[in-house]
Amino acid sequence: xxxxxxxxxxxxxxxxxxxxxxxxxxxxxxxxxxxxxxxxxxxxxxxxxxxxxxxxxxxxxxxxxxxxxxxxxxxxxxxxxxxxxxxxxxxxxxxxxxxxxxxxxxxxxxxxxxxxxxxxxxxxxxxxxxxxxxxxxxxxxxxxxxxxxxxxxxxxxxxxxxxxxxxxxxxxxxxxxxxxxxxxxxxxxxxxxxxxxxxxxxxxxxxxxxxxxxxxxxxxxxxxxxx
Numbered sequence: 028x029x030x031x032x033x034x035x036x037x038x039x040x041x042x043x044x045x046x047x048x049x050x051x052x053x054x055x056x057x058x059x060x061x062x063x064x065x066x067x068x069x070x071x072x073x074x075x076x077x078x079x080x081x082x083x084x085x086x087x088x089x090x091x092x093x094x095x096x097x098x099x100x101x102x103x104x105x106x107x108x109x110x111x112x113x114x115x116x117x118x119x120x121x122x123x124x125x126x127x128x129x130x131x132x133x134x135x136x137x138x139x140x141x142x143x144x145x146x147x148x149x150x151x152x153x154x155x156x157x158x159x160x161x162x163x164x165x166x167x168x169x170x171x172x173x174x175x176x177x178x179x180x181x182x183x184x185x186x187x188x189x190x191x192x193x194x195x196x197x198x199x200x201x202x203x204x205x206x207x208x209x210x211x212x213x214x215x216x217x218x219x220x221x222x223x224x225x226x227x228x229x230x231x232x233x234x235x236x237x238x239x240x241x242x243x244x245x246x247x248x249x250x251x252x253x254x
Contacts, residue, residue, distance in 0.1 A: 042132070050129035053086040054140065056186065063188060065090070065122035073112045090125070116190060116218050123188045141188035146195050146222070149177065149208065153198040155224050159250060164197040174204040178211055185215035193220040193246075200227035206240045213241025220244035 057064045059080045068086035070076035072094065079087075098108045111117050126140025150171055153164035172180065184192060192212045199205055200223055212219045225247040227233045237245075 047129055047132070049089065050125065053089060054126045054129055057083055063122060063186075065125055066118055066188075069112060069118040069122060073109050073118070075113060093125075115216055119188060119190050119216060123190065126188065141190075143189075144191035144193060145184055145189050146193045147180075148195050148197060149199050149205070150197040150202050152201050153196060153224070154201055154226055155198070157224075157250070162197060167197075174207060177204070177208055181208065181212050181215060181217075185212070185217055189217060191218045191220060193222060193244075195222040198224055198226075200233075200237075206236055209237065209240040209242050213243075218243050220246065222246045222248070224248070 053064050053068065055064055057067055057080060060067050060083055064083055064086050067076065067079055067083040068090050071079055071083065071087040072091055094108070095105060098105045112121065120143065123139040123141050123143065127138050130140065131138040148162065150167055151162055151164045152167040156165055181192070194205065194208065199221055209219050219241050221237070221242060223245060228245065228247070
C-alpha cells in the first residue's frame with residue numbers, strides 16, 4: 028500500500044467520531060501507573076512493561092491493530108517497528124502522533140498532540156558579547172525562573188508529551204542549575220539538547236558532567252573564522 032493509501036486510512040479513522048472519541052479516551056494521564064496512558068500502552072505493546080491497570084491494558088488492545096495496519100501501510104516490517112519502539116523517544120513521538128489524530132484529525136500541516144521540540148531560552152545571561160546576538164544577551168533578565176519554577180515547567184512539558192527539550196539563551200551553561208535542569212528533563216523522558224557558544228565545552232570535565240546529567244545533543248554556532 029502507498030503512503031497516500033495509508034493517509035486515507037488514517038483520515039477515515041479521524042473522520043469517524045466514535046473512533047476519535049475512543050482514541051481521546053486513551054490520551055489521559057494514568058494516576059496508578061504514573062504516566063501518559065498512550066506511552067504505557069506502547070510499553071506494554073513492545074514488552075518493556077509487563078503490568079498495568081485495566082485501562083492501560085485496554086489501550087494496548089486498541090492500539091495494537093492500529094499499529095499493525097500502519098506498519099503494513101507504510102511497508103515497514105512489524106518486527107523491526109517493535110524494535111524501534113523499544114526506544115522511549117520513538118514511543119513518545121508515536122504517542123504524540125496518535126494523540127494529534129485523536130484530538131485534531133489528519134490535518135495539513137499535521138498537528139501532533141504536543142510539540143515534538145521546545146527550544147527554551149532559560150537565561151539572557153551570557154559570557155560573550157557578540158555583535159550579531161539576536162537576544163542582545165549579556166545580563167540575566169530580572170524575571171528569569173528560579174530552579175524550582177524551572178523544574179515545574181519541565182514537568183509540564185513532560186506531562187503533555189514534548190519529545191525534545193533544547194536549552195538555549197543567552198548562554199544556558201552559565202546558569203548555576205543547568206545540570207539539575209538537564210538531569211530532570213532527561214529523567215522525565217525527554218531528549219535533552221543544548222544550544223551553546225561552546226566555551227564551556229572546552230573543558231572535558233564539563234563535557235562529562237553535561238553528558239552524565241543526560242545531555243544528548245549540543246549545537247554550537249560558528250559565525251565566522253575571524254575573531
